Amino acid sequence: MFVELGRWLALFVKELRQIGRNRRLIVMLIIPPTVNLVLFGFALNPTVTNLRLGVVDNSSSAESRELVTAFTESLAFKVTGYYLSESEMSEDLSEGKLNAGIVIPSDYADKRTRGESANIQLLVDAVDSNTATIAAGYAGRIVASLNQTIVASTPRKSPQAAPGGSAQTPSVPPRASRASITPRVALLYNPALLNSWFIVTGLIGALLVLQGSIVAAASMVREKEVGTIEQLLMTPAEAGAIITAKIAPIFLLLTADIGLSLTVARIVFGVPVRGSLLLFVVSGSLCVLSGIGIGTMIATFVNSQQQAQLMSFFVNPPLILLSGAMTPIEAMPQWIQPLTLLNPVRHFGVISRGILLKGTGMDVLYPNFLALLGFCILLVSISAWRFRRQLR
Amino acid sequence: MRRVVAQARKELTQVMRDRLTLALALVLPLALLALNGTAISLSVTDLPIVVQDLDATASSRSLVEAFRGSLTFRIVELKPDEQPEEALLENRARAAIVIPRGFERDLLRRESTETQVLIDASDANTANVMRGAATAVIQKFSASVSGVAASGLPINLETRLWFNPGRQSDKYIAPSMLAVGLALFPPLLAALAMSREGEQKTIMQVYVSSITAGEYLLGKVAAYFLIALAEWFLSLLLSFAMFGLSVRGDPSALFVCTVAYLFTNVCFGAMVGVRIPNQAAAIQAVQIVGFLLSYLLSGAIFPLSNIPVQIRWISNLIPARYYIDVVRDTLVRGSGWEGLWLTPFILSGIGLFFFLMAWMRIRRMQIEA
Structure with missing residues (x-):
């Protein structure tokens, strides 16, 4: 028993020294996760502001200018051009120079003074469907609030009143208040709607798995490339001891990435930690272990570093894309959604968002935690089995 | 060559x-x-929401029906003794609609009332879409109960989505x-x-x-x-x-x-x-x-x-x-x-x-x- 432990320790120290001497590995542990988190957090931003709005103002009146101002006052739109005709504007819209355009008809002012309902047209470039949805929502709210101020400020004429007659005569009393329902929206957990909080909390898991798989594959393949795997075979230790001694130092090093990515998330993006830090670290470690399992498995299929890297092109994209780290799972096609349950990154995403943003604990997150644990055990044992078979 | x-x-x-x-x-x-x-893809449909109807009247139920009819939302069951926030925390729903007591009474008295919408904003973009959709459903319902058709408003916005109308x-x-x-x-x-x-x-x-x-x-x-x-x-x-x-x-x-x-x-x-x-x-x-x-x-x-x-x-x-x-x-x-x-x-x-x-x-x- 002690002999075995001694052997294991010897192997462990050997691996640790080997890694410590590898400068490139240390750099790889620090730079890619930091750069990835910062780039993804800043670049993947669906916030819709400063949409380029074109205006065709056939009315050119105080009323139409009021309408245009209402659009620009919200930061969502900025007017980039006035056009004489709709066809002129639609040309710019189709070339992508404008995101949206409004067409104000020539009878707009007249209808407004007469108290009739005036139609305006909003044209939205829907090639980017998400921006178009949000832009149309903003425009709807802008017009709704303008409508409210108009209704509130102008005493409404009764339909029977002669046109033009009642504007000066306040004989018609202000209309009795109408039943109305005000939606009161509360945005929980992320009231400023920062998308970086969504991306970063999802991406941490993906990075941990990727880092684990890259580092593990690289260190396993190196033995093969250099041919030292034969020497490992000659050691009196068992295959199980060899593989755990190999995994343990990598695992210890990579757990540092959990702290690193959480620090970046906190300092750069101000992501809160509302739940248990311990649970976060434990689930993060399971992610790292799953990654190491994937990496070791890749290493058993290939013979060189560069083949290992090319293999990872087949594994990593689906792992990241089908995790809900960058885009909501609900937006994926129905038949893909159940497949994401097979992805450890997805489960860690739920855990990390639960802990960091919502402040939930094990009582809520246990199904995802158990799933993550299951994948971890499965991946590590498959890779150990393949590795051992290879040793024989 | x-x-x-x-x-x-x-x-x-x-x-x-x-x-x-x-x-x-x-x-x-x-x-x-x-x-x-x-x-x-970012176009979310069929997002699970829970409804807490504290009023339980014909009017409040027709508002719930309006949400049921929306493509963006899908109503899931809220357990009787459960608070809507819990459903959000447990990821069973992405938003919760709370209809207050006295909803119908206020409407009949032609007073203004409100409806609370709680949104899980941890996914900011989806939250923004949900806010737009929920507001639109409630505003449309509000206009229909107050008897004002959209055409009766001072300004009527017609939105046309070009190039990709199906979004x-x-x-x-x-x-x-x-x-x-x-x-x-x-x-x-x-x-x-x-x-x-x-x-x-x-x-x-x-x-x-x-x-x-x-x-x-x-x-x-x-x-x-x-x-x-x-x-x-x-x-x-x-x-x-x-x-x-x-x-x-x-x-x-x-x-x-x-x-x-x-x-x-x-x-x-x-x-x-x-x-x-x-x-x-x-x-x-x-x-x-x-x-x-x-x-x-x-x-x-x-x-x-x-x-x-x-x-x-x-x-x-x-x-x-x-x-x-x-x-x-x-x-x-x-x-x-x-x-x-x-x-x-x-x-x-x-x-x-x-x-x-x-x-x-x-x-x-x-x-x-």
Whole structure:
């Protein structure tokens, strides 16, 4: 028993020294996760502001200018051009120079003074469907609030009143208040709607798995490339001891990435930690272990570093894309959604968002935690089995 | 010229022989395009919500029905003794609607009342969409109970969605993923080929042969350009079949810009391969630029204008940024040369820069060797 432990320790120290001497590995542990988190957090931003709005103002009146101002006052739109005709504007819209355009008809002012309902047209470039949805929502709210101020400020004429007659005569009393329902929206957990909080909390898991798989594959393949795997075979230790001694130092090093990515998330993006830090670290470690399992498995299929890297092109994209780290799972096609349950990154995403943003604990997150644990055990044992078979 | 052709033919033969490279060249781009195009989407429908109806009257139930009728939401059961926040915390619902006591009474008295909407905003974009949809449902319901048709409002907004009226997000994502795939695989293959010669020192044989640095480079670039063209063609066919795209604009604009774009990418790969004579490191370099930057800083998923100004300038150096405009214009919007005439010049300018960088490097190594 002690002999075995001694052997294991010897192997462990050997691996640790080997890694410590590898400068490139240390750099790889620090730079890619930091750069990835910062780039993804800043670049993947669906916030819709400063949409380029074109205006065709056939009315050119105080009323139409009021309408245009209402659009620009919200930061969502900025007017980039006035056009004489709709066809002129639609040309710019189709070339992508404008995101949206409004067409104000020539009878707009007249209808407004007469108290009739005036139609305006909003044209939205829907090639980017998400921006178009949000832009149309903003425009709807802008017009709704303008409508409210108009209704509130102008005493409404009764339909029977002669046109033009009642504007000066306040004989018609202000209309009795109408039943109305005000939606009161509360945005929980992320009231400023920062998308970086969504991306970063999802991406941490993906990075941990990727880092684990890259580092593990690289260190396993190196033995093969250099041919030292034969020497490992000659050691009196068992295959199980060899593989755990190999995994343990990598695992210890990579757990540092959990702290690193959480620090970046906190300092750069101000992501809160509302739940248990311990649970976060434990689930993060399971992610790292799953990654190491994937990496070791890749290493058993290939013979060189560069083949290992090319293999990872087949594994990593689906792992990241089908995790809900960058885009909501609900937006994926129905038949893909159940497949994401097979992805450890997805489960860690739920855990990390639960802990960091919502402040939930094990009582809520246990199904995802158990799933993550299951994948971890499965991946590590498959890779150990393949590795051992290879040793024989 | 004959030597250029010979070099290109040798290169193509080599690719055909290597099964891993061949898979990388023809299968992986298509698989990734299919995956990216289907998995990346932001148009959420059918989001689970819970409703807490504290009023339980005919009016409140018809508001609930209005939510049930919306495509954005799907109502899930709220347990009798459960608070709506709990459903949000447990991820069973993404939003909760709370209808207050006295809802119907207030409506009948023609007073104003309110409805609370709690939204799980941990996914900010989805939260924004839910806020818009919930507000619209409530406002429409409010207008209908107060007996005002939309046409009775002072201003009536008619919104028309152009170019993609069904708001299918794959029409936005698929073209950009086509561009991203072409920014990754052609340069990857070119870089691997160049750095392999450096790693295995076969480049020495090239130095002692009669081929000049320019001819050697041109031969390699030509071979991988042809492969890239095949990749482009297959990807285009796939996006026609899978995502319902078609050439709606000027095909000549699409083709000319594509040629320039592929040339630029292959040259970039060649430059990386020449400068890094180590295949594993070359793969990483291409991966970072071709994948990360083209993916994130080219406006592939979200509009470029959303990227902070401090890092937005980088996107002007990324070829994919220009090509994404090309594919969106010609495959979705259906516009022609007007907005694009400058693009081939910018792209081939960047490409020539990479080509020269690679060429100078080979020349210098040749002299040193």
